[in-house]
Amino acid sequence: MDLAIKDISRHVGKFIATILGVGLLLTIVFIMNGIYRGIIADGIWLIENTDTDLWVVERGRGGPFNEQSRVRMDMYKSVQATPGVMQAGPFIVYAVQREIAGRSQQFSIVGYDIAIGLGKPGRIIEGRQITAFHYEMVADKKLGLQLGDTVRLGVHDYRVVGITKGAVDSGGNPLIYLALPDAQEVLYQMDNQAIYASRAASLQRLLNAGLSQADAERMLPLVSAPVDTISAVLVRLRPGEDAQLVKDHIAKWLYLSVFSSDDEKNLMLEGRVKRISIVLGTFRVLLLVVSIVIVALIVYVLTIEKIKSIATLKLIGASNWVIVRLILEQTLMLTISSFLFGYTMAALLKASERFPRTLYFLTFDTITIFLIMLVGGILASGLAVWHALKAPPALALGG
Amino acid sequence: MPILQVEGLRKVFGEGALAVTALEAIDFTVKKGELMALLGPSGSGKSTLLLCLSLILEPTAGRIIINNKEIYNNGWTNVDARRFRRENIGFIFQGHNLIPFLTTLDNVALVMTLNGVREGDARKKGMEILEYLEIAHRADFYPSFLSGGEQQRVAIARAIANEPALIFADEPTASLDTERGFKVMGLLKRIAKEKGSGVITVTHDHRMIDGFDTVYELMDGRFVK
Numbered sequence: 001m002d003l004a005i006k007d008i009s010r011h012v013g014k015f016i017a018t019i020l021g022v023g024l025l026l027t028i029v030f031i032m033n034g035i036y037r038g039i040i041a042d043g044i045w046l047i048e049n050t051d052t053d054l055w056v057v058e059r060g061r062g063g064p065f066n067e068q069s070r071v072r073m074d075m076y077k078s079v080q081a082t083p084g085v086m087q088a089g090p091f092i093v094y095a096v097q098r099e100i101a102g103r104s105q106q107f108s109i110v111g112y113d114i115a116i117g118l119g120k121p122g123r124i125i126e127g128r129q130i131t132a133f134h135y136e137m138v139a140d141k142k143l144g145l146q147l148g149d150t151v152r153l154g155v156h157d158y159r160v161v162g163i164t165k166g167a168v169d170s171g172g173n174p175l176i177y178l179a180l181p182d183a184q185e186v187l188y189q190m191d192n193q194a195i196y197a198s199r200a201a202s203l204q205r206l207l208n209a210g211l212s213q214a215d216a217e218r219m220l221p222l223v224s225a226p227v228d229t230i231s232a233v234l235v236r237l238r239p240g241e242d243a244q245l246v247k248d249h250i251a252k253w254l255y256l257s258v259f260s261s262d263d264e265k266n267l268m269l270e271g272r273v274k275r276i277s278i279v280l281g282t283f284r285v286l287l288l289v290v291s292i293v294i295v296a297l298i299v300y301v302l303t304i305e306k307i308k309s310i311a312t313l314k315l316i317g318a319s320n321w322v323i324v325r326l327i328l329e330q331t332l333m334l335t336i337s338s339f340l341f342g343y344t345m346a347a348l349l350k351a352s353e354r355f356p357r358t359l360y361f362l363t364f365d366t367i368t369i370f371l372i373m374l375v376g377g378i379l380a381s382g383l384a385v386w387h388a389l390k391a392p393p394a395l396a397l398g399g
Numbered sequence: 400m401p402i403l404q405v406e407g408l409r410k411v412f413g414e415g416a417l418a419v420t421a422l423e424a425i426d427f428t429v430k431k432g433e434l435m436a437l438l439g440p441s442g443s444g445k446s447t448l449l450l451c452l453s454l455i456l457e458p459t460a461g462r463i464i465i466n467n468k469e470i471y472n473n474g475w476t477n478v479d480a481r482r483f484r485r486e487n488i489g490f491i492f493q494g495h496n497l498i499p500f501l502t503t504l505d506n507v508a509l510v511m512t513l514n515g516v517r518e519g520d521a522r523k524k525g526m527e528i529l530e531y532l533e534i535a536h537r538a539d540f541y542p543s544f545l546s547g548g549e550q551q552r553v554a555i556a557r558a559i560a561n562e563p564a565l566i567f568a569d570e571p572t573a574s575l576d577t578e579r580g581f582k583v584m585g586l587l588k589r590i591a592k593e594k595g596s597g598v599i600t601v602t603h604d605h606r607m608i609d610g611f612d613t614v615y616e617l618m619d620g621r622f623v624k
Contacts, residue, residue: 001505001521003509009501010499011500306515307498312492312498315455315490317482317484318481318513319481393453396496397446
C-alpha cells in the first residue's frame with residue numbers, strides 16, 4: 001500500500017498549491033537560465049554568422065561590437081593588398097530605433113559591399129540576398145515585416161527582398177541588412193535643420209581662422225564631417241595562410257587592430273556578457289536554494305502533521321522503511337512535479353515567442369537544475385526523516 | 400496454556416536518589432480468550448505496564464513471555480521487536496489513532512500488508528472483518544467522517560486484522576457514551592471468545608467492570624487486587 005500516494009490524494013489541494021508555488025519559482029530559474037544562455041547566443045550570433053576570418057577595426061579599440069570603431073572606407077583596399085588576404089570587404093553595424101511595422105522598434109543595421117559579399121546575411125528563410133546596389137533590404141522575421149514590404153529609413157524607401165530568422169545583434173535586437181552605401185546614408189543622413197546648423201558652425205570656424213567669407217564658403221565642403229567611414233574591414237584569408245602573420249602585418253603597416261572571430265567572441269563574453277552572467281547566476285542560485293527550502297519546509301510540516309500517525313505506524317509494527325518511504329516519496333513527487341511544471345511553463349513561454357529576450361534552453365542546464373532540485377530536496381527532507389524516526393511509538397498511546 | 404505470562408516484573412526510572420519505581424512485583428497470566436481489565440488511577444503504572452508488554456519499554460527486572468517467547472533478554476533488535484509486535488499484538492487506542500489519510504478499509508488492510516499479505520487479499524479480508532464488526536457500509540469513508548463509536552469499531556477491526564494472540568486496549572470506552580461503551584465492550588468480549596485472543600484492557604471506566612473475566616487494579620506500581 002503506497003501511503004505517500006494515499007496521503008497526497010487526501011490532501012491534493014495542498015500538494016497542487018505547493019507544486020504551483022515551487023514550480024513557478026523554478027519557471028523563473030529556467031527563464032533566467034534561458035536569458036543567460038540567450039545573451040551568450042545573441043552576443044556571438046553575428047560574429048558566428050559572418051563569413052570572415054579576421055575583423056580589422058580602429059586602432060586600440062575593441063570594436064566593432066563591444067566598442068565603436070571608425071575606419072576609413074578606403075582602408076579595405078589597403079587591407080585587400082596585404083599579403084595572405086584573399087578578400088577584404090567593408091562592414092558597418094550600428095543600432096537604431098525607428099517606426100517599423102507600425103511600432104517603434106530597436107534594431108541594428110548591417111551594411112556590406114554586395115559585390116564583395118563579405119558580411120552578407122545568413123539564414124535567409126524567404127526571398128533572396130540583396131542584389132541591387134540601392135533600396136533593397138533583408139530583414140529579420142522578428143521585425144514583423146513581409147517580403148515586398150517597404151520601409152522608410154531616412155529619406156528613402158527600402159523594399160524587403162529577404163527574411164532571416166534569428167538574426168540578432170549582441171543585444172538580441174533583430175538585424176536589417178542593407179547595401180553599404182544605403183547603410184552609410186541612413187547612418188549619416190541628417191535632417192535639414194541639423195545640416196544648416198553643422199554648416200553654420202563649420203563656416204564660423206573658417207571665418208574665425210581668418211578666411212574671408214568667399215574663401216570660407218569655398219572651403220566648406222572640405223571640412224564637413226566625413227560620411228564614408230565604416231565599422232570594420234572583414235577579411236578572408238588565402239587557404240593555408242598564417243592568420244597571425246596577416247594580423248601582425250595589418251597592425252604594423254596599416255595602423256589598425258585585428259581580431260580573429262574567436263578573439264571577437266572572447267571580447268564579447270569577457271566584456272558585455274560576464275557581468276550579466278554573474279547577476280543572473282546569483283539569482284539562479286538564490287531561487288534554487290529558496291525552492292529547496294520551500295520543499296523542505298513543506299515536507300517537514302507534512303511530517304509533523306502526521307507524527308502521531310507515524311508513531312501509530314511504529315506501534316503497530318511498520319518498519320522504518322515504510323516511514324522513510326512515505327516521506328521520501330512525497331519529497332520526490334513534490335520535487336519532480338514542481339520541476340515538470342516549472343519546465344513546462346518556461347517551455348510554453350519560449351514557444352509563444354512573446355518573451356522580449358531570446359530564451360535558450362540547454363539540455364545540460366535542464367538536467368543540472370533537475371539534479372540540484374532532486375538531491376537538494378532529498379537532503380532537505382532528511383530533517384523530516386530524522387524527526388519521524390525519532391518519534392517514539394509510545395506517542396501513539398497518549399490520549 | 401497462557402498466552403501471556405508476566406513474572407516478577409519491575410520497572411525503575413532513573414538511578415540512585417532520583418530513582419522512581421513505576422512497577423514492582425507484577426505477576427499475572429492471560430489465557431486464550433480471556434478478557435482482562437487493568438484498573439488504576441493516573442500515575443499508577445498502567446501505561447508503563449502496557450509499554451513493557453508492547454516491547455517498547457524494557458523492564459528493569461522480571462520476565463514477559465508472549466506465545467511462549469520471552470520478549471526481552473533475547474538479543475532482538477528493534478526490527479525483530481516490531482515484527483513480533485505486528486504478528487502477535489493488536490492495539491486499540493483511546494483516541495482511536497486511525498491513519499487520517501486512509502479510508503476505513505485501508506486502515507484495516509494496512510496492518511495486513513505490513514505483515515506481507517498482498518494488498519488485494521488484505522482488502523478482501525479487511526472487508527470481511529468490517530462486515531463482522533458491522534461497519535462495512537463505511538468502508539470507503541475517511542476517519543474524519545465517522546462517529547466516535549464507528550471509529551472505535553474500525554480501530555478494533557484493525558487490531559484483530561492479523562489475528563493476534565494478544566490485544567491491548569488503552570481506554571477503549573473513555574471517549575464513548577455508556578451505550579456505545581457497552582457495545583465496544585461487547586465486541587471485545589465477542590472477539591476474545593470467537594477469535595481466541597487474550598484481551599488486556601486498561602481502563603478507568605468502572606461501568607464496564609462486570610464484563611471482564613479477570614480484573615487487576617494497580618496502585619503505585621503494584622497490584623492491589
